[in-house]
Amino acid sequence: MKMPAMSQSEVHFETVSKSFKRRNESALLVLDQVSLHVAPGEFLVLVGASGCGKSTLLRILAGLETYDSGRVILDGQPVHGPGADRAMVFQHYSLYPWLTVKDNIRFSRQLRVVRDQLTSSDVEAASGRSDALLSLMGLSHAADYYPNQLSGGMQQRVAIARALMNRPKLLLMDEPFGALDAQTREVMHDLIRHVHQLEGTTIVFVTHDVEEALYLGDRVVVMAPRPGRIDSVVSVPFGRQREQDLKATVDFLGLKRQILHRIRETSGMKTNRDMLEQLSQQGSQN
Numbered sequence: 001m002k003m004p005a006m007s008q009s010e011v012h013f014e015t016v017s018k019s020f021k022r023r024n025e026s027a028l029l030v031l032d033q034v035s036l037h038v039a040p041g042e043f044l045v046l047v048g049a050s051g052c053g054k055s056t057l058l059r060i061l062a063g064l065e066t067y068d069s070g071r072v073i074l075d076g077q078p079v080h081g082p083g084a085d086r087a088m089v090f091q092h093y094s095l096y097p098w099l100t101v102k103d104n105i106r107f108s109r110q111l112r113v114v115r116d117q118l119t120s121s122d123v124e125a126a127s128g129r130s131d132a133l134l135s136l137m138g139l140s141h142a143a144d145y146y147p148n149q150l151s152g153g154m155q156q157r158v159a160i161a162r163a164l165m166n167r168p169k170l171l172l173m174d175e176p177f178g179a180l181d182a183q184t185r186e187v188m189h190d191l192i193r194h195v196h197q198l199e200g201t202t203i204v205f206v207t208h209d210v211e212e213a214l215y216l217g218d219r220v221v222v223m224a225p226r227p228g229r230i231d232s233v234v235s236v237p238f239g240r241q242r243e244q245d246l247k248a249t250v251d252f253l254g255l256k257r258q259i260l261h262r263i264r265e266t267s268g269m270k271t272n273r274d275m276l277e278q279l280s281q282q283g284s285q286n
């Protein structure tokens with residue numbers, strides 16, 4: 001199935017800083033002068049230890065969070081709030097339980113049609129788009145199901161289809177597969193890569209899973225915590241045609257090890273062996 005190519009966003013973070021005020025404590029500097037460029041059509045993945053500011057960076061780009069200084073430029077314009085040019089997919093599926101799969105996917109488009117006072121042919125075009133997305137996501141047979149009749153992987157496919165419905169130029173994904181089992185995640189990885197190739201939209205994707213990051217991304221940005229900053233950027237050298245076997249290759253495993261090492265180094269996390277030794281010492285003292 002061929003779908004019309006979307007336009008693709010370009011993003012510049014320019015020395016962006018963000019802190020959160022805390023009651024009875026000094027403000028928490030969550031992002032410290034972060035600069036980052038996301039090229040049009042790029043699949044960029046953010047990884048890093050818990051609390052290093054990945055979700056905050058994504059939410060700023062979505063326009064859901066403010067920032068204190070610096071600039072976030074999306075297609076030449078500063079970001080000051082959410083917009084129809086961006087769509088976000090979260091870890092939890094957040095579908096409307098009272099709507100069928102088909103209506104969940106069409107809902108945001110219908111709202112837009114009403115708001116923009118578009119014509120009935122726009123509504124028809126929206127139906128064509130939702131049918132195409134249902135087919136792309138392998139959900140045509142489930143168009144009339146309700147969310148509680150779907151597995152987690154199916155629900156997340158609906159959420160992705162819904163996000164794509166308005167042809168966003170930028171798709172923001174915050175650990176979208178974090179709640180799925182390993183097998184379903186693999187299926188979703190190939191699906192989202194296929195969607196990216198077909199639709200061409202720029203994607204910024206947050207994950208804890210380095211294997212997922214390397215399998216999906218054109219580049220992997222490693223962030224470091226306290227304060228949140230960019231530690232390093234890895235250009236993924238595997239081309240865009242990837243298959244699951246790639247994950248077992250020496251080159252893939254080498255890069256994975258290198259990134260995991262950076263995450264451990266920057267987070268100050270102890271290794272498993274350090275922790276086990278500490279626990280066994282505590283055990284022998286008791």
Ligand SMILES: Nc1ncnc2c1ncn2[C@@H]1O[C@H](COP(=O)(O)OP(=O)(O)OP(=O)(O)O)[C@@H](O)[C@H]1O
Binds near residue numbers: 021051053056208
């Ligand atoms: N609204 C908020 N108010 C106060 N502190 C916040 C708020 N949102 C996030 N934080 C803090 O900012 C820091 C960065 O949070 P963020 O969720 O961006 O990190 P993350 O890298 O995505 O973490 P994780 O991988 O655990 O999801 C954390 O210390 C978090 O507790």
